[in-house]
Amino acid sequence: MRIGYPQALLYYKYFPLWETFFQRLGAEVVFSGPTNKQILSAGALEAENELCLPVKVFYGHLLSLADKVDTIFIPRFVSVEKSAYTCPKFLGLPDMARAADVELPPIIDPTINWKLGWRQYAKTVLELGKEFTGNRVKIAAAYQAGVKALQTYQERIRAGATPVDILEGKEPPRGAATLKIGLAGHPYNIYDRHTSMNLIKRLREMGAEVLTGEMLPFDVIEKEADTLPKQIFWTYEREVVGSVFHWSRNHSVDGIIYVLAFPCGPDSLIQTLMEHEMRREGSTVPMMSLVIDEHSAEAGFLTRIEAFVDMLVRKKKLNARVTH
Amino acid sequence: MLMTFPQMGNLEYLLADILERLDIDYMAPPRTTAKTMALGTKHAPEFSCLPLKLNIGNFIEAMDAGADTLLMAGGKGPCRFGYYAELEERVLRDAGYDFDMLTIEPPTLGIAKFLKPIKRVSGKSTRQIWRVLREGFPKARGFDHLEKMALERRCFELTIGDTTKALKQARSGLARAKTPKEVGDAIEAGVDIIDSVPHDADRPVIKVGLVGEFYIILEPFVNFDIEEWLGHRGVYVSRSVYVTDWIGPSTKNPVAGTSDSALIDLAAPYLGHFVGGEGTASVAHAILYAQEGFDGIVHMFPFTCMPDTIAKAVMPRVSRDYDFPMIHFTIDEQTGKAGVVTRLEAFLDLLVSKRRARQYA
Numbered sequence: 001m002r003i004g005y006p007q008a009l010l011y012y013k014y015f016p017l018w019e020t021f022f023q024r025l026g027a028e029v030v031f032s033g034p035t036n037k038q039i040l041s042a043g044a045l046e047a048e049n050e051l052c053l054p055v056k057v058f059y060g061h062l063l064s065l066a067d068k069v070d071t072i073f074i075p076r077f078v079s080v081e082k083s084a085y086t087c088p089k090f091l092g093l094p095d096m097a098r099a100a101d102v103e104l105p106p107i108i109d110p111t112i113n114w115k116l117g118w119r120q121y122a123k124t125v126l127e128l129g130k131e132f133t134g135n136r137v138k139i140a141a142a143y144q145a146g147v148k149a150l151q152t153y154q155e156r157i158r159a160g161a162t163p164v165d166i167l168e169g170k171e172p173p174r175g176a177a178t179l180k181i182g183l184a185g186h187p188y189n190i191y192d193r194h195t196s197m198n199l200i201k202r203l204r205e206m207g208a209e210v211l212t213g214e215m216l217p218f219d220v221i222e223k224e225a226d227t228l229p230k231q232i233f234w235t236y237e238r239e240v241v242g243s244v245f246h247w248s249r250n251h252s253v254d255g256i257i258y259v260l261a262f263p264c265g266p267d268s269l270i271q272t273l274m275e276h277e278m279r280r281e282g283s284t285v286p287m288m289s290l291v292i293d294e295h296s297a298e299a300g301f302l303t304r305i306e307a308f309v310d311m312l313v314r315k316k317k318l319n320a321r322v323t324h
Numbered sequence: 325m326l327m328t329f330p331q332m333g334n335l336e337y338l339l340a341d342i343l344e345r346l347d348i349d350y351m352a353p354p355r356t357t358a359k360t361m362a363l364g365t366k367h368a369p370e371f372s373c374l375p376l377k378l379n380i381g382n383f384i385e386a387m388d389a390g391a392d393t394l395l396m397a398g399g400k401g402p403c404r405f406g407y408y409a410e411l412e413e414r415v416l417r418d419a420g421y422d423f424d425m426l427t428i429e430p431p432t433l434g435i436a437k438f439l440k441p442i443k444r445v446s447g448k449s450t451r452q453i454w455r456v457l458r459e460g461f462p463k464a465r466g467f468d469h470l471e472k473m474a475l476e477r478r479c480f481e482l483t484i485g486d487t488t489k490a491l492k493q494a495r496s497g498l499a500r501a502k503t504p505k506e507v508g509d510a511i512e513a514g515v516d517i518i519d520s521v522p523h524d525a526d527r528p529v530i531k532v533g534l535v536g537e538f539y540i541i542l543e544p545f546v547n548f549d550i551e552e553w554l555g556h557r558g559v560y561v562s563r564s565v566y567v568t569d570w571i572g573p574s575t576k577n578p579v580a581g582t583s584d585s586a587l588i589d590l591a592a593p594y595l596g597h598f599v600g601g602e603g604t605a606s607v608a609h610a611i612l613y614a615q616e617g618f619d620g621i622v623h624m625f626p627f628t629c630m631p632d633t634i635a636k637a638v639m640p641r642v643s644r645d646y647d648f649p650m651i652h653f654t655i656d657e658q659t660g661k662a663g664v665v666t667r668l669e670a671f672l673d674l675l676v677s678k679r680r681a682r683q684y685a
Contacts, residue, residue, distance in 0.1 A: 048637040050627060050654055076597060085402035085600075092599040092634035099594070099638040111597065230410050233401030263371040265404050265630040269411050272369040276414040 001132070003108070004069035006061035007032045009054055010077060010090065012163050012187035013214075016149035018073065024142035025132035030069050032061040034167070035194035039064055044294045046100055053261035053293050054188045055089050055096070057195060062097055062104070071106050072097070078113035084235045085115075087266055157214045162200055163191045177209035179312055182247040182285075184213060184240050185259035186267075195292055196259060197301050203257075206309045211253060213243030220246055228277070237266040244274050248283040255286045255312040257305070262293035286312065325349060325445065327426070328391035330379040331356050333542030334471060335567050337499060338464035339395070345456040346446040353386035356545040360385055365657045367415050374546060374626040374656050375539035376408055380415055387421050393445065397571075398429035403600035403631055459504060461568065466511040468566040468579045470494045473518050475563060478555030480523035488552060490518045529560040530675050533613030535606045537625035537632045538565045540655050547624055547653075548661045550668070554622075559672065562618070564609035565602065582612065594638045601631030610642050610650065619675040620649035622668070627656035649675060 003022050005011065019029050032039070035057055043060025065072055074097050077090040085091070094109035110128045114121060129139030157163065161172045181203055183190050190196055190212060200210050213221065221242030225232060232238045240258075247253045258274070260267040271289055278287065288308045290301070327350040329339050336352045343350040354360070356378055364381030383394050394416075399406025409427040416423065426445060431438040442453055474491040481487045494514030501510035532554060540546050541563060554561050566579035575584040587608035588598070595607045602625075610621050623639065625632030636652050643650050651671045653664060 048633060050633045051637065078597060088402045088599040088601075088603070088630040088634060091402065091597050092595060092603065092638070095595045095597075096634060096637045099641045101640070109596075228410075230398075230407070233406060263628040265373075265628055268369045268371040268628065269404055269407055272372075272411060272415065276418055279418075 001027045001071065002030050002069045003027050004030050004032065004065035004072040004105070006058055006065060006072070006074070007034060008058040008061045008192075009093070009188045010075075012191045014150065016153040017146040018075075019146075020149040021129075021142050021146035022073075022132075024145050025129060025139070027132060030065065032064045035060070035192050037194070040194060040294060046102065048096075050263070051096075052089065052264045053195060054186065054192075054264075055093075056294060057188070057192065058093070059097075059100060062100065063102060066102055066104050069105055071108055072104060073108050076109050076111045078111060079115045080112065080235050081114050082117075083231065084233045084238060086235055087237075087264075154214070157212075158217070160215060162210065162212060163187065163214070164193060164200055173204055173209075178207040179209065179255070179309065179316065180211060180253045181208045181309075181312070182211050182243065182253035182256040183259070184244045184247075184256055186236055186240070186261070186264075187212075187214065189259045189261050189292065195261075195294075195296075197292075197296065197298055199257075199259065199305070202302070202305060203309070206306070208309065211247070213239050216243050216246060224249065228273075232270065234266045237270050240267075241270050241274055244287070245277070248278050248285045248287075249281070251285060253285065254316055255288070255308065257308065258287060258289045260289060260291055262291050286315070325393050325424070326351055326391045327393040327395055327445070328353055328383065328386035329395040330382045331543070332375075332539055333544070333567055334467050334495075335542070337467050337495070338460070338567060338571075341463055341499075342456060342460040345460055346442070346448060346453070348446055351386060351389065351391055353382040353391075354389070356382065356543065360545075361657055367419050369411070369415075371628050372411070373404060373629050375537075376404070376411065377657065378539075378543075378546070379408060380412055383412065383416060384419070384421070387416075387423060392422075393424045393426055395426050395428070398427045398433075400430070400433055401600065405601065459507075461572070462504065463498065463501065463507045465568045465572075465579065466498050466507060466514070467495065468568050469511065470498065470514045470518065472563070472566065472579060473515065475551055475555070475561050477518060477521065477523060478552070479529045479558045479560045480525050480527055481555075482522045482524060484556050486521045487518065487555070490521045493517050527558065529558055530672060530679070531560045531562070531618040532675070533609060533618050533621040534561055534563045534624070535602075535609040535613070535621055536565075536623045537602050537606075537629050538570050540624045540626055541565045542567060542570075546626075546655055548664050550622065550624070550664075553665070553668070557672065562613070564605060564612075582609075587612075594641055595635065599631045599634045601629065603631030603635045606632055606635040607638060607642060610639060610648070611646065614642070614646035614648040619679060620651070620671065622651055622653065622671070624653045624655060627654045649678065 022029050039060035040057060042063050043056045046063060047056040047059040074094045076094050077086045079085050094107055097107060110124050112124060125143050126139055156166055165172050203210050221239050224245035225238045225242035232241060244256055247256055260271060327343060327348055331353055340352060360378055360381035363384045364377035368377040368380050396409040398409055413425045426441050428441055429437045439450055439453060470491060474487050478487040494517045497513055498510040501507040534541060551561050564580055569577040569579050587605050590608040590611045591604045595604055598604050606623060613621050639650060
């Protein structure tokens, strides 16, 4: 069986797990490949007007897989931890896919909801595996192998490689960087080379080392995010907030670039939230927000990044002169 | 201490009544206007949803008039509404205001957590608060019932504007009622007032259901008073959301008349999981109106609203399966009345011709 796996949204977070899982169960996994101009325009055309950029991108990947595979894997991520949800768009993703005006092969849409506890999750995985084999031991082994693959992937990211490096089979650049930049934002925004206009590569070319939230241990992120009086009830936004707070409070980067997609619901709130908290704490780490959508043009984008990096370099030089 | 709260439809009556019973000084903010909108959009995050912007505008206008304590509801997601209070507090402090924020978390997150802030400001015991809520709620429900009655009668009135006048009179009678007996009498009197509006119940009418995000549906300023607009054109309007259904502790939605579990079952083939806010309800009510033989629905929600954007994305399937016309309005601070009205007129024309086609077939 050929399973289509759209290379969008939470793909960047979990793909090694499900890829390995399906392969171990004897299926062939077909990825839709990196986002390109065609995928983006097709997605923006098909998707509901007011949806956010990453979901439009998702539609594009969906369309590019539609006639190539026997089934498409669109998990319904309701929650990945007991105390929080994911974004509502993930809760309704398989339904939105089904409503697309295009002939789609059957959709595999397991509901992943950790609010219901690990027993329910184990049941979900087992049900998913039963589509391929009746052998429970085999399913469990496939899942174990998947978890291992995911751990290896996450360890490589924590060691400094971005998912983009891993996908391209490259090592992150080593050696002295003039600047350290914290790149905050959802993995599907910052690691999508097309919609982010190759931001990571560009920053590296400007001599910066790029750090992302996925490189930080989860307990650090959680501890920082939970300093807020009311816990953020979206897991992935909590991660963004936690990593930004960590960089800002520990001065572990020279500057932060926060990439958000238009018109992301949760991001619209946490942007203001983070700006307020950093101002209140008297943070000296500069942060720039970049909003991307399907109309983003390279020139305007580049100019702002260059100006920000120039400012960080000058600030660093100035600080060095003051302290000597 | 002078407490205030955001404006939203007839929510003002409910809160005023409960705060009075709790002996808390309060002032309702001025009704939402273009000025509220300007203040809100100036301070609120750029692509936050319209209700958040208007809440902020309401609070600023109330604080400029002397209020110093802001009453707001909390929540647990995944809709953004649950984080509104946190955001509003920060935005308003950044704007230089000094105030006390009173966030009431839903009782589903723990009764103690729900009662604590109310106890703090009112100095009342759990028992007293319970009594106030038990006596105040039927009155609030009364307002909703009167509103519903006016909504369903308006299209039959002989003189345009009579029903709205009668509703106003019925409401002010109920607002004065205090004891359970007075409330009961006032509701009955209100029903009689609306009932006595001269009308022609046999007049053929187009039937339209109003679904979508609660704030947009409930607040006439942002929906351009669509209920009256439709009613005055002889359109029978049914609404899926009422204030007390929305904040009510039961899941039966007595005013609108459906239960949450029935809605979930109805929406399931199109939306297999809740998505927060009114996502499921919008889809389910659309189906319900189709099954009840309505001519079409009007779906309204704020621009960038996550749950209802998902609902909109799946609703074309409902429309196809039930051969049921729908029109969607995404509302933000840029939305102009003329554009909405033009589209509504075209939509009504379509409904009329569709019904004629069916009659001749």
